[in-house]
Amino acid sequence: MTTVRTLQPNDARAVVERIVHQLSDDARRRPLVNAHLDGEVLYETILHATTSTWVAFDDGTVVGHLYGAVLGDPTHALAAWTGPDGASFDDADVLTQLVRDASASWRRAGAAQHFSWTLDDDEHIDPWRSLGYEPLSVRGVMKLLERDVRALPAGLSLRAARPADIDQVLELDHVIDVAQGEPGAVSRKDRHAIRREILELLEDPEVKHYVVEGDGNVLAQAITFPLPARRGSFDETLHLSEVVVHPSVQGHGVASAMIDAVLDDARREGYHYVEAQWRVTNEQASSFWPRYGLAPTYVRLARSLT
Numbered sequence: 001m002t003t004v005r006t007l008q009p010n011d012a013r014a015v016v017e018r019i020v021h022q023l024s025d026d027a028r029r030r031p032l033v034n035a036h037l038d039g040e041v042l043y044e045t046i047l048h049a050t051t052s053t054w055v056a057f058d059d060g061t062v063v064g065h066l067y068g069a070v071l072g073d074p075t076h077a078l079a080a081w082t083g084p085d086g087a088s089f090d091d092a093d094v095l096t097q098l099v100r101d102a103s104a105s106w107r108r109a110g111a112a113q114h115f116s117w118t119l120d121d122d123e124h125i126d127p128w129r130s131l132g133y134e135p136l137s138v139r140g141v142m143k144l145l146e147r148d149v150r151a152l153p154a155g156l157s158l159r160a161a162r163p164a165d166i167d168q169v170l171e172l173d174h175v176i177d178v179a180q181g182e183p184g185a186v187s188r189k190d191r192h193a194i195r196r197e198i199l200e201l202l203e204d205p206e207v208k209h210y211v212v213e214g215d216g217n218v219l220a221q222a223i224t225f226p227l228p229a230r231r232g233s234f235d236e237t238l239h240l241s242e243v244v245v246h247p248s249v250q251g252h253g254v255a256s257a258m259i260d261a262v263l264d265d266a267r268r269e270g271y272h273y274v275e276a277q278w279r280v281t282n283e284q285a286s287s288f289w290p291r292y293g294l295a296p297t298y299v300r301l302a303r304s305l306t
C-alpha cells in the first residue's frame with residue numbers, strides 16, 4: 001500500500017537518486033535537456049525543503065516525490081510551482097496520492113493554482129492529464145551554430161530600443177497579449193507600471209531590447225537576457241522573450257531575420273544555446289518556434305486548486 005508524508009532528512013538521499021535518474025532519462029529522450037546536477041547541492045537544498053516536499057512509500061521504499069513552492073507577487077496570485085526536478089512517481093496512482101496530499105497543503109497556504117513542468121511527451125503528461133492538469137506553455141531550446149543571417153525586408157532595419165520607442169513598444173506588447181488570448185484592457189495604473197518596467201529594462205546592462213524600424217515606426221521587437229541557472233537548462237543559454245511583429249508586416253520573414261541577427265550577436269558573445277517559451281494556445285508562436293528550430297523540452301502543466 002502506498003503512503004505519503006512530508007520529507008524527513010532520512011529520505012533525502014533516495015529522493016536525490018530519483019531526481020538524478022529522472023533528469024538523465026529526460027536528457028536521453030530530449031538531448032537539449034541538460035542532465036548535469038550537483039547531487040550534494042541538491043541534497044542540501046532538499047534538506048531545507050522538508051515541509052514543501054512530499055514522499056510516497058511502498059513497503060518502506062520511496063516510490064515518488066513531489067515538491068511545490070508556493071510563490072506569488074503583487075501582479076500574480078499565489079500558486080504552487082514544481083520544476084522539472086520536482087516530481088517523480090513509479091506509476092499514476094503514486095502521483096494521484098502525492099498530488100492529493102500536497103494540494104491540500106497548497107490550498108491551506110492560499111495557492112489558487114498548481115503549475116508543474118514535465119517532459120514534453122505523452123508518456124510524461126498523461127498521468128497529470130488524468131488528474132485534470134492541462135498544458136499551458138512550452139519551453140523550446142536550440143543550440144546556437146554559425147549560420148546565414150537572413151536579411152530583413154527592404155526598408156526595415158534592426159537597432160537597440162530607445163526610451164522614445166516606449167509607446168510603440170507598448171502597442172506591440174498588446175499584440176502579444178492578444179496572441180496569447182489575454183487581450184484584456186490595461187488600466188491606466190497598469191499601463192504606467194508596464195511603462196516603468198520597460199524603461200527600467202532599457203537600463204539593465206544584462207538585457208538587450210532590439211527593435212525593427214521601418215518608415216520611422218517600430219514594427220517588431222525582441223528582448224534577450226542571460227537565462228539564470230535552472231534545472232534542465234545549459235549554462236550560457238540566452239533567454240529570448242517578448243518577440244513580436246506588427247500584424248501589418250507579419251508573414252514576410254521579419255521575425256526570422258530579426259532573430260537570426262539577434263542569435264548571431266549572442267553566439268559571438270559566447271552563448272551556446274537559446275531558450276524561449278510560448279503558450280500552447282498561441283497558434284502563431286506554436287507554429288513559428290519549432291519551424292525556426294527550437295525543440296520543445298519541457299511543458300508547463302496547470303490545474304486549479306480551487
Ligand SMILES: CC(C)(COP(=O)(O)OP(=O)(O)OC[C@H]1O[C@@H](n2cnc3c(N)ncnc32)[C@H](O)[C@@H]1OP(=O)(O)O)[C@@H](O)C(=O)NCCC(=O)NCCS
Nearest residue numbers: 179243244245250251252253254255256278284285288291
Ligand atoms: C510569431 C511571430 C513573431 C512571427 O513573426 P513573422 O514576422 O510573421 O514571422 P516570419 O514571417 O519570419 O515567419 C512566419 C511565417 O511566415 C512564413 N514566411 C517567412 N518568410 C516569408 C516570406 N518572405 N514570405 C511569405 N511567408 C514567409 C514562414 O514560413 C512562417 O511560417 P510559420 O509561422 O508556419 O512557421 C508573429 O506571428 C507575431 O508577432 N505573433 C504575435 C505575437 C506572438 O505570438 N509572439 C510570440 C510570443 S512567444
